[in-house]
Structures are given as structure tokens and as C-alpha cells.
Amino acid sequence: xxxLAQISDVARLAGVSSAxxxxxxxxxxxxxxxxxxxxxxxxxxxxxxxxxxxxSLYKKSSKIIGYIVPSILNVFLTEIGRAIEDxxxxxxxxxxxxxxxxxxxxxxxxxxxxxxxxxxxxIITANNDNLDEEIRNCPLPVVALDKDAGSRxxxxxxxxxxxxxxxxxxHLIECGCRxxxxxxxxxxxxxxxxxxxxxxxxxxxxxxQPLFMESQYSADVRESSRxxxxxxxxxxxxxxxxxxxxxxxxxxxxxxxRKVPDDIMIVGYDGxxxxxxxxxxxxxxxxxIEEIGRLAAKLIIDQVAxxxxxxxxxxxxxxxxxxxxxxxxx
Amino acid sequence: xxxLAQISDVARLAGVSSAxxxxxxxxxxxxxxxxxxxxxxxxxxxxxxxxxxxxSLYKKSSKIIGYIVPSILNVFLTEIGRAIEDxxxxxxxxxxxxxxxxxxxxxxxxxxxxxxxxxxxxIITANNDNLDEEIRNCPLPVVALDKDAGSRxxxxxxxxxxxxxxxxxxHLIECGCRxxxxxxxxxxxxxxxxxxxxxxxxxxxxxxQPLFMESQYSADVRESSRxxxxxxxxxxxxxxxxxxxxxxxxxxxxxxxRKVPDDIMIVGYDGxxxxxxxxxxxxxxxxxIEEIGRLAAKLIIDQVAxxxxxxxxxxxxxxxxxxxxxxxxx
DNA sequence: CTGAAAGCGCTTACAG
DNA sequence: CTGAAAGCGCTTACAG
Numbered sequence: 001x002x003x004l005a006q007i008s009d010v011a012r013l014a015g016v017s018s019a020x021x022x023x024x025x026x027x028x029x030x031x032x033x034x035x036x037x038x039x040x041x042x043x044x045x046x047x048x049x050x051x052x053x054x055x056s057l058y059k060k061s062s063k064i065i066g067y068i069v070p071s072i073l074n075v076f077l078t079e080i081g082r083a084i085e086d087x088x089x090x091x092x093x094x095x096x097x098x099x100x101x102x103x104x105x106x107x108x109x110x111x112x113x114x115x116x117x118x119x120x121x122x123i124i125t126a127n128n129d130n131l132d133e134e135i136r137n138c139p140l141p142v143v144a145l146d147k148d149a150g151s152r153x154x155x156x157x158x159x160x161x162x163x164x165x166x167x168x169x170x171h172l173i174e175c176g177c178r179x180x181x182x183x184x185x186x187x188x189x190x191x192x193x194x195x196x197x198x199x200x201x202x203x204x205x206x207x208x209q210p211l212f213m214e215s216q217y218s219a220d221v222r223e224s225s226r227x228x229x230x231x232x233x234x235x236x237x238x239x240x241x242x243x244x245x246x247x248x249x250x251x252x253x254x255x256x257x258r259k260v261p262d263d264i265m266i267v268g269y270d271g272x273x274x275x276x277x278x279x280x281x282x283x284x285x286x287x288x289i290e291e292i293g294r295l296a297a298k299l300i301i302d303q304v305a306x307x308x309x310x311x312x313x314x315x316x317x318x319x320x321x322x323x324x325x326x327x328x329x330x
Numbered sequence: 331x332x333x334l335a336q337i338s339d340v341a342r343l344a345g346v347s348s349a350x351x352x353x354x355x356x357x358x359x360x361x362x363x364x365x366x367x368x369x370x371x372x373x374x375x376x377x378x379x380x381x382x383x384x385x386s387l388y389k390k391s392s393k394i395i396g397y398i399v400p401s402i403l404n405v406f407l408t409e410i411g412r413a414i415e416d417x418x419x420x421x422x423x424x425x426x427x428x429x430x431x432x433x434x435x436x437x438x439x440x441x442x443x444x445x446x447x448x449x450x451x452x453i454i455t456a457n458n459d460n461l462d463e464e465i466r467n468c469p470l471p472v473v474a475l476d477k478d479a480g481s482r483x484x485x486x487x488x489x490x491x492x493x494x495x496x497x498x499x500x501h502l503i504e505c506g507c508r509x510x511x512x513x514x515x516x517x518x519x520x521x522x523x524x525x526x527x528x529x530x531x532x533x534x535x536x537x538x539q540p541l542f543m544e545s546q547y548s549a550d551v552r553e554s555s556r557x558x559x560x561x562x563x564x565x566x567x568x569x570x571x572x573x574x575x576x577x578x579x580x581x582x583x584x585x586x587x588r589k590v591p592d593d594i595m596i597v598g599y600d601g602x603x604x605x606x607x608x609x610x611x612x613x614x615x616x617x618x619i620e621e622i623g624r625l626a627a628k629l630i631i632d633q634v635a636x637x638x639x640x641x642x643x644x645x646x647x648x649x650x651x652x653x654x655x656x657x658x659x660x
Numbered sequence: 661c662t663g664a665a666a667g668c669g670c671t672t673a674c675a676g
Numbered sequence: 677c678t679g680a681a682a683g684c685g686c687t688t689a690c691a692g
Contacts, residue, residue, distance in 0.1 A: 004445075004469055006669060017679045022671055029672090032677060047467070052446040053387045054669035058684045062383060062447075072412045073603065075405065082402045085429045089436065094443060097427035099415045106419070113424060115334075116382040117392075137377070139334055219603060244607075251609045273403065273549060277574075279581045279609070336685060347663045352687055359688090362661060384685035388668045665690085676678085 005046035014042035025050060056118050063093045065300055066114035068107060068124040072099040074217070076242060076270040076289070077125060080145065083293025084123060091301050093120070100126075108134050115140060121154075121300030129188060141303045143296045146191050154303070157296045157314045159287040161191050164318040165198025168239050168267040168285050173206050175265055175326045177237030180208065181228060183215040183249070185241050195269075199239065211235070219244040225252040236264055237326075243268040243275040243284055250278070250325070266325040281323035288316045335376035344372035355380060386448050393423045395630055396444040398437060398454040402429040404547070406572060406600040406619070407455060410475065413623025414453060421631050423450070430456075438464050445470060451484075451630030459518065471633045473626045476521050484633070487626045487644045489617040491521050494648040495528025498569050498597040498615050503536050505595055505656045507567030510538065511558060513545040513579070515571050525599075529569065541565070549574040555582040566594055567656075573598040573605040576612055580655070596655040610654035618646045 011018045016035050023029045024039040031039070042048075056062040065088050069077045085095040096119070098110040107126060111134050114122055121141040132152050135142050141154040165182075172180050182199045185192035196212070203210040211232055215224050221241070225248065229235065240246035246268035250260060258264050260280065268275055271286030295314055303309050341348045346365050353359045354369040361369070372378075386392040395418050399407045415425040426449070428440040437456060441464050444452055451471040462482050465472050471484040495512075502510050512529045515522035526542070533540040541562055545554050551571075555578065559565065570576035576598035580590060588594050590610065598605055601616030625644055633639050 007671095008669080018669090019671075019679060019681095020677090023678085026671080030677060035677085049442060049446050051387075051448070051669050052443070053383055053392060053448050054684085055671075056684090057381075057383045057387050057669080057686085058671050060684075072408055072415065073405075075403075078402055078408055081427075082429055085402065085427070086431070089429075089439075094426060094428075094447075096424060097411075097415070098424075099412055099419075101416070109419075112379060113382070116379050117424075118381070118383050219607060247604075247609075248607050251607060251611075254609045274577075274604075277549060277578050277581060279577075279584045281581075337687095338685080348685090349663060349665095349687080350661090353662090356687080360661060365661085381685050384668085385687075386668090387670085387685080388687050390668075662692085663690105666688090668687085669684105671684085672682090674679105674681085 004051075005048040007048065007050070009046050010039065010042045010048045013046060014038040060118055061120050061304065062118040064096055064114070064117060064119040065093050065297060066096045066098055066110065066119050066122045068098040068100055068110050068122060068126070070100055070102045070125060070217075072097065073219070075244060075272045075274060076287075079272055079289045080293040080296075083290045084297045087294040087297035087301070091297075093297070093301065095297075104130065107131060111135070111138055120304045123296045123300070141300055141309065143299050145292065145296060146189055155299050155309050155312045155314065157292055157299070157316070158190060159292060159316045159318050161194035161318075162198040164269065164285045164287070165195030165239070166202045167198075167318065167320050168269070169199045169202035171283070171320055171322075171326060172237035172239070172265055172267060173202065173208065174328060175237070175261070176329050177265055178208060179232065179234045180211065180237040180239065181232050181235045182210070182212040182239045183221070183224070183228070183241045183245065184212045185215060185217065195239075215241050215245065217241060217245070219248060221245045221248045222252050225249045226256075229253075229256060229258070238264060238266050240266060240268050243270045243272045243278075243282055246282055246284070246325075247274070247278055260325050261327045265327070268325075271321060275321070276323065278323075280325055283323040283326040284321055286319050286321045288318070291316050334381075335378040337378065337380065339376050340369065340372045340378045343376060344368040390448055391450050391634065392448040394426055394444070394447060394449040395423050395627060396426045396428055396440065396449050396452045398428040398430055398440050398452060398456070400430055400432045400455060400547075402427065403549070405574060405602045405604060406617075409602055409619045410623040410626075413620045414627045417624040417627035417631070421627075423627070423631065425627075434460065437461060441465070441468055450634045453626045453630070471630055471639065473629050475622065475626060476519055485629050485639050485642045485644065487622055487629070487646070488520060489622060489646045489648050491524030491648075492528040494599065494615045494617070495525030495569070496532045497528075497648065497650050498599070499529045499532035500536075501613070501650055501652075501656060502567035502569070502595055502597060503532065503538065504658060505567070505591070506659050507595055508538060509562065509564045510541065510567040510569065511562050511565045512540070512542040512569045513551070513554070513558070513571045513575065514542045515545060515547065525569075545571050545575065547571060547575070549578060551575045551578045552582050555579045559583075559586060559588070568594060568596050570596060570598050573600045573602045573608075573612055573614055576614070576655075577604070577608055580608070590655050591657045595657070597650075598655075601651055605651070606653065608653075613653040613656040614651055616649050616651045618648070621646050
């Protein structure tokens with residue numbers, strides 16, 4: 001613990017005004033060579049670090065990007081967070097990670113908090129439909145992940161969920177599956193509805209009956225997995241909602257003696273690091289996690305710099321990564 | 331996007347001074363009933379939210395706790411982060427998650443950044459020994475996780491690593507293992523050295539030869555796992571460094587046709603949510619993740635309130651959670 | 661109980 | 677090129 005030097009201490013030591021010190025630090029105006037030298041020495045001697053709070057009060061920007069997620073324990077979202085943080089840091093921004101705990105009140109509280117802190121933007125994966133009012137009233141740019149482009153958001157970044165659903169389904173069909181069940185996410189999100197559409201289209205094109213059941217995003221889906229096996233006893237392929245749920249689903253299949261991929265094949269979704277560390281390694285639809293996070297951060301950083309959003313709707317491509325939970329015959 | 335009301339707008343509308351509005355908001359002094367009413371109405375009408383930046387400039391506190399971790403992808407640390415965030419939020423604090431990427435420069439940059447933001451404290455899992463200088467010069471309380479109580483930290487919170495190492499070893503011995511290998515973490519951390527001591531003591535008491543090899547904290551330890559099997563072909567029990575590394579280790583055992591728990595038993599470490607979702611469910615040493623995070627946050631919050639740290643050294647108890655990667659004979 | 665004033669620590673027109 | 681002054685939006689002694 002020690003007392004911090006202020007700009008006035010530096011000014012006094014260097015024999016100049018605070019304004020001059022500020023100019024040297026920010027490079028906002030020419031300062032005579034000699035004074036620059038004295039100021040730099042004084043900064044060195046005092047260990048002066050500008051108070052960012054005072055600076056943001058004037059600048060009306062705190063170089064903070066808020067990232068609001070329903071759960072910090074969702075690895076996919078955390079991996080996106082890592083990319084946001086990385087892009088932010090490279091540009092002199094910080095990221096505040098806000099865990100809404102799937103609690104609408106906490107989401108609102110965080111939006112207000114970030115506004116009150118002069119944050120420069122918000123990246124959000126909301127699980128709350130009644131946030132419209134808050135977002136409309138929010139003076140900051142709000143970038144949504146995993147949403148259809150609604151007028152209330154400044155921009156939307158997501159991956160191509162339709163193709164993802166399609167790709168996974170076509171792969172299972174290619175593997176010989178004929179009774180494919182989709183574990184369907186909430187249809188109010190594009191991740192849920194678009195994947196479903198991709199799945200249905202692929203099924204129809206191959207003369208296969210689409211089968212599905214509702215599922216939650218939580219990591220532990222053992223209960224609904226058991227339910228699935230009961231409702232669809234002939235299932236030979238399952239599209240999971242995420243890699244984490246695939247892991248939990250696999251556990252149930254194993255317990256019930258259903259061999260993967262011999263009896264039932266599984267395709268996960270997201271492509272988190274874990275997917276390849278599972279035993280067996282998971283076949284999964286890989287979202288461009290790094291790009292999603294970076295782009296979301298970049299949109300906000302550019303908006304601050306240029307005053308306008310460069311691209312409102314952003315859909316990034318997905319790909320299929322084959323592991324050991326599916327097998328192509330022959 | 332819309333313009334924000336300021337305290338002066340509220341004051342004008344209510345026909346009082348800014349000081350009075352401030353008093354009503356903060357409850358710092360008595361205000362006549364009638365003016366309170368008018369102020370409240372004006373706040374409602376204008377949608378006024380106090381600017382936290384201006385407030386923190388005066389108060390020299392931004393109600394922010396910084397949490398610096400080597401990697402946001404370390405699930406154990408993220409679960410602790412969830413607890414910190416929760417405790418923080420309940421007390422009107424925010425948490426800034428700082429991902430140091432195992433980069434010492436980034437750690438220093440974040441410490442400076444948090445200082446410049448008037449953060450109220452820092453919780454850190456540093457992987458950098460040369461941080462002493464920065465921490466000594468840091469005007470904020472710094473709570474370390476996973477460190478021996480060094481004089482440079484304001485406080486330390488960790489779980490009982492010695493007992494953890496012991497507990498896991500005794501369990502494997504009880505399960506009949508006689509060639510137990512410890513995947514040993516960096517000895518500069520108490521998590522590494524204390525667990526090792528517990529392991530060695532337990533081995534010695536049972537007349538078993540301690541065996542170990544160095545390992546990293548990264549999730550993917552497949553390479554060192556293969557190395558382990560080569561160096562210790564008779565191994566019948568392995569203490570992993572974490573649950574994540576146990577998962578990766580299991581993958582290698584499976585690939586090499588070593589049956590778990592029949593041929594080799596595994597004990598993980600941490601007790602993250604994932605440990606029970608693995609197939610087979612992992613036997614692991616459970617750290618009190620929730621308590622660790624909450625306590626670390628509480629120490630900082632209390633320090634702000636009372637001006638002093640309530641407890642400098644904090645060691646929390648661990649427990650063993652049995653899964654399917656070990657089996658007690660008979 | 662209440663307002664005018666000073667101050668938190670910076671930055672930037674403004675005037676020279 | 678440079679300093680005195682005003683201002684960012686609050687809070688709190690101070691005086692009444």
C-alpha cells in the first residue's frame with residue numbers, strides 16, 4: 001500500500017503546468033523538447049499513473065466492454081469471452097464479465113451498472129425477452145450473440161445455425177442413421193430455430209422423418225436424455241444441443257449399454273476445447289468461437305472510434321469436426 | 331441511444347439543489363418529506379441514474395474487484411470466479427475478469443489498470459513469481475489464491491492441499507493400489523508442494539514407494555500421460571493434477587487399452603461440475619470452490635468497510651468424492 | 661433541513 | 677509552445 005502520485009505532483013517536480021504534463025502523456029499537442037524530457041523524468045521519479053476514473057469522467061468513456069452471459073459456467077460462452085477479452089486488451093479496453101445467473105433482474109442491473117460506469121459497449125447473450133425496453137433505453141451500443149437481428153440491438157454476431165443443423169444432419173445420414181433425433185433448443189433463439197430448420201430440411205431431402213424433443217442448455221441433461229431413449233427406442237443418431245450436453249447424453253447411453261457409435265451416433269455442437277478431450281472424442285459442429293468474440297468486440301471498438309457500427313448483421317460459417325462418436329460406413 | 335439525465339436536471343425539475351438530490355439518493359442526511367417526494371418524482375420522470383464514474387472519482391472507490399487468472403479457460407478458476415462474482419454482486423460490487431494468458435506483462439498491465447480504475451481490491455492466481463514488486467507497490471488489497479502466505483499479499487485463501495494429497499493417496503491405498511504415481515504440479519505453488527508432501531507422507535506410512543512426474547496445469551496432458559505409462563509400466567493408481575487433466579489422462583489410458591478402474595485407478599482434483607459428468611464419473615478431491623471464491627471477495631469487501639483485513643491466512647477443508655474411476659475391494 | 665461552494669484528478673478550449 | 681481556467685458529474689464539509 002502506498003500513496004499515488006498525481007498529475008500535479010509531476011507538474012511541480014518538472015516545473016510545468018498540469019496541462020503540459022497531460023499533453024506529454026497523451027501526445028495531444030506539441031511540447032518543447034526540454035519540457036518533455038523533464039516531464040518524463042518526473043513521471044519516472046514519481047511513478048505517476050494517470051487516474052483512469054478522472055480521465056473517463058471527462059472523456060465519457062471508460063474503455064470498458066461489458067460481456068453479459070447467462071452463466072459463466074457455460075464453457076462455450078467463456079471461450080467467446082476469452083476472445084473478446086483478447087481483442088479488447090489489444091485495443092486498450094478491459095472486459096467486465098457479468099454473470100446474469102439466468103436472472104432477468106441481474107441482467108437489467110448489469111445493463112444499468114455498465115451504463116452508469118460509462119462503459120463503451122455491451123455484448124450480451126440474454127435469456128430474457130423482456131429486455132427490449134432496457135436495451136432501447138441504453139445509451140451504449142449493444143451487440144447480441146445468438147439472436148435474430150432485432151431492431152433493438154446495435155448489431156448481431158452469430159454463426160450460421162441453419163447450416164450447422166444441416167451439416168450435422170447430413171453427416172449422420174451419410175453415416176447411415178435413419179432415426180435421427182434432434183435435441184432442440186428454445187425456438188425463440190436463432191440458435192434453436194435455425195438449427196431446427198436446417199435439420200428438418202436435411203431430413204426432408206432424404207425422406208427421413210424429423211424427430212425432436214425439447215432440451216435445455218444446462219450441462220446436465222441426463223434426465224431428458226433418458227426421456228429421449230424412452231420416447232424414441234429406435235433412435236440411431238442424436239444431435240445434441242452443445243458439446244457439454246453431448247457429454248452428459250453420452251453418460252446416459254453408456255449406462256444403458258447403448259454403444260457409441262455402433263448402436264447410436266452422436267453429434268455435438270460448439271467445438272469447445274473439451275470436445276476433443278472426451279472419450280470417445282466427440283464429432284461436433286464447430287463454431288468459429290475466436291472470430292465470434294473478436295468480431296463482437298471489434299464492432300464496439302470501431303463504433304467508438306468511428307461513431308457508427310460497421311456491420312449490423314454478422315453470420316459466420318461453421319464446420320464439422322469428426323471424432324469417434326460417428327462413423328462413416330465402408 | 332438516448333441522452334442521460336444528470337443530477338442537475340433532477341434538481342431543476344424538483345426545484346431543489348443538486349446537494350439535496352444527492353442526499354435523497356444516498357440517504358446521507360435528513361431531507362424534508364416534501365422535497366424527498368419531489369426529488370423522487372423528478373428522478374422517476376427523468377429516468378436519472380447517477381454516473382458511477384463521477385461518484386467514484388470523489389469516493390476513490392469504484393466498487394470493482396479485479397480477478398486475475400492465468401486462463402479463463404481453466405474451469406476450476408472460472409467456477410471460483412462465479413462465486414466471487416456472486417458475492418460481489420450481492421454487496422453492490424462488480425467483478426472484472428482479467429485473463430492474463432499466462433503472460434507476466436499482461437498481469438502487470440492488469441494490476442496497473444485496476445489501480446488506475448480505483449478498484450477496491452484484486453484477487454489473483456498468478457503464475458508469475460516476479461510480481462512481488464508490483465504487488466508491494468499496489469495501493470489495493472491483493473488476495474492470492476493458491477499461494478503460500480507471503481508477506482507481499484494482503485491475504486491468502488486456499489484449500490488444504492496437504493490433506494488433499496493425503497486423502498487421495500490413502501484412498502488409492504485403500505483401494506488396493508501399490509504403485510501410485512503422482513502427477514506433480516509446479517512446486518513453487520503450495521498446491522503443488524503441499525499435495526506432494528501429503529502424498530509422500532501417506533506413502534511412507536504405508537510402506538509404499540512414492541513415485542511422481544512433473545505435469546502442467548493445461549487441460550491437454552496426453553503427452554505426459556503417455557510418458558507416465560512408459561516410465562511406470564506397473565502403475566496401478568494415478569493422482570491427477572486436476573479434473574481436466576484426469577479427463578485427458580483417461581483418454582490415453584483408454585486408447586492404450588488400460589481398464590479403469592480394473593487395471594489402473596484415477597483420482598482427480600478440484601471437484602468441478604464436470605467431474606461427475608465424465609464417463610466414468612471421476613473420483614476426485616473436492617475443493618470448496620464456492621467458499622474459496624466467496625471468502626476471497628468477502629475479505630476485500632470487509633477490508634473496504636473496516637479498513638483492515640479480517641484474516642490473512644485462510645485454509646479451507648477438502649473432501650473426497652468417490653466416482654467410478656476407483657473401487658474399494660470387497 | 662438546505663444551498664453555494666469547493667473538490668475528486670484529469671483534459672481541453674482559450675488566450676497569449 | 678504553454679499556463680490559467682473551466683469543466684466532466686457527482687459528494688460533502690461549511691455556513692446558515
